[in-house]
Amino acid sequence: DRPATGLEGKFSMPFCAAAAVVHGRVGIDTFEPGALNDSNVRSVMSRVTMRVDPSFDGAAPPLTQSRVTIRLRDGRTLTQMSKGARGYPDQPASDDELATKFRVCASRVLSEAAAERALTTLRRIEAINDMRELTANLAADRTLG
Numbered sequence: 001d002r003p004a005t006g007l008e009g010k011f012s013m014p015f016c017a018a019a020a021v022v023h024g025r026v027g028i029d030t031f032e033p034g035a036l037n038d039s040n041v042r043s044v045m046s047r048v049t050m051r052v053d054p055s056f057d058g059a060a061p062p063l064t065q066s067r068v069t070i071r072l073r074d075g076r077t078l079t080q081m082s083k084g085a086r087g088y089p090d091q092p093a094s095d096d097e098l099a100t101k102f103r104v105c106a107s108r109v110l111s112e113a114a115a116e117r118a119l120t121t122l123r124r125i126e127a128i129n130d131m132r133e134l135t136a137n138l139a140a141d142r143t144l145g
Helices: 006-010 013-023 039-045 095-106 112-123 132-139
Strands: 065-071 077-083
Touching: 006 013, 013 039, 095 112, 112 132
Parallel strands: none
Antiparallel strands: 065 077
């Protein structure tokens, strides 16, 4: 419930839910040491509870059903169901979502230009005859490391 490391944060639903509410998204930077101690996220975390919902289909694959309920200060209640996380087979990520995720992750070690070259190469990976073309693009221009 109170992650102390980025890895623990990735597996803490209260932390991830609170970060999503506070920041409007969860990304790789959400799990940086400083972000784990964000006072706004910690404040919302204390109000996140999880329960097993016995009404869900017990035969469904694990981690594919959820219901999120938010009770607002004005008394309203918002509820949303989800069947599978984004990126699961029933809800595959779009090409744009995958490209955005790649760029965000790559920006930690590659310049924007190098990340774009690598992404272009990855998009045609099935046509590459020599993997050194891909690895050269992934290693190129490491100006951010």
